[in-house]
Structure formats: C-alpha cells, structure tokens
Amino acid sequence: MIGQYIGFAAILGLTIAGAIGTAVLLPSAAIPWFGILPLVIGIRAAISSWQAAHGGDTDDELHESAEKIAQKPLSIMAVAAVTFANGGDEIGVYLPVFVGSTWIEITLYCGVFLVLVAAVVALARYVTSRPSVAEFLEHFESIIFPAVLIALGLGIIISGLFGL
Numbered sequence: 001m002i003g004q005y006i007g008f009a010a011i012l013g014l015t016i017a018g019a020i021g022t023a024v025l026l027p028s029a030a031i032p033w034f035g036i037l038p039l040v041i042g043i044r045a046a047i048s049s050w051q052a053a054h055g056g057d058t059d060d061e062l063h064e065s066a067e068k069i070a071q072k073p074l075s076i077m078a079v080a081a082v083t084f085a086n087g088g089d090e091i092g093v094y095l096p097v098f099v100g101s102t103w104i105e106i107t108l109y110c111g112v113f114l115v116l117v118a119a120v121v122a123l124a125r126y127v128t129s130r131p132s133v134a135e136f137l138e139h140f141e142s143i144i145f146p147a148v149l150i151a152l153g154l155g156i157i158i159s160g161l162f163g164l
Contacts, residue, residue: 001121003076007083008117012110015091019098019106032160034096039153041092042146049142093149096156 022034098106127134 003079006080010084011087015094022099031099032157035153035156037092038149042149046146
C-alpha cells in the first residue's frame with residue numbers, strides 16, 4: 001500500500017505541475033480541448049477491447065507474466081515505480097480536470113483520490129482472493145473503462161465550451 005501511495009503521489013504531483021504550466025501558458029479558450037485526452041484514451045481502450053474480443057491477441061502471455069510477478073516479493077519502491085509507470089492514463093485524465101479547476105477543487109480531488117487508493121488496494125485484495133468476482137469484473141471491464149473515459153472527455157469538452 002505504501003508503494004501505491006508513493007507512486008500515486010508522484011502522479012498527482014506531475015499532474016498538478018502540468019496543470020499549473022498549462023494554465024500559465026495557454027489561453028482559457030484552449031482548456032476545454034484537454035477533454036480530448038481522456039476521450040482518445042477511452043476510444044483507444046474500446047478499440048483494443050473490440051480487437052481482443054474479435055480475434056485479436058490473447059492475454060495468455062500477460063496472465064503468465066502476472067502470475068510470475070505475483071509469486072515474487074515486491075519492494076515498496078518497485079510497487080511505486082510500477083504505479084507511476086502505469087500512470088500515463090491517469091495523468092491524461094486528471095490534467096484536463098485539474099486545468100479547469102480551482103485550488104480548492106484540486107485539493108478535494110487529491111484528498112478523495114488518496115482515500116480511494118486505500119479502497120482500491122483493499123478491493124483488489126478482496127477481488128484477487130475470489131476468482132468468480134475477478135472473472136465477472138474482468139468480463140465487463142472492457143465495456144466500463146472505455147465508456148467512463150469517453151463520457152469524461154465529452155463532459156470536459158462540453159462543459160468547457162458551453163459553460164455547463
């Protein structure tokens with residue numbers, strides 16, 4: 001859990017720095033277009049899911065690799081590094097939200113995110129100990145993940161352009 005917090009704090013720090021730089025360097029009219037980032041990530045995830053479901057690459061090698069990793073003890077910094085390395089999508093999603101937010105909102109978002117890290121770690125421990133739950137979530141992940149990102153991207157663009 002400590003490694004998750006270190007990695008996620010680094011993601012949040014980088015995102016906040018990017019939001020500050022963006023707010024200083026770009027005109028406010030450009031900010032709604034940052035919603036394109038989660039929109040593209042969501043579309044890319046949807047395409048990947050569709051390709052995998054219709055004869056694309058299988059996840060067998062990925063599952064074998066994950067099983068090998070699960071059998072090895074991991075250090076806190078290894079978990080932090082993996083968390084940070086996999087954080088590109090999070091940065092792409094959080095940056096547009098942070099750019100259009102006040103400092104109070106950013107602080108609230110970060111607080112909620114940090115509380116949810118513990119919830120996600122606890123949920124992951126629960127899910128991985130129950131194969132039937134893991135299989136159910138894995139089945140619907142390919143639908144839920146892209147849909148949420150696409151909706152978030154469209155929401156950022158629409159609210160920024162129309163002041164909603």
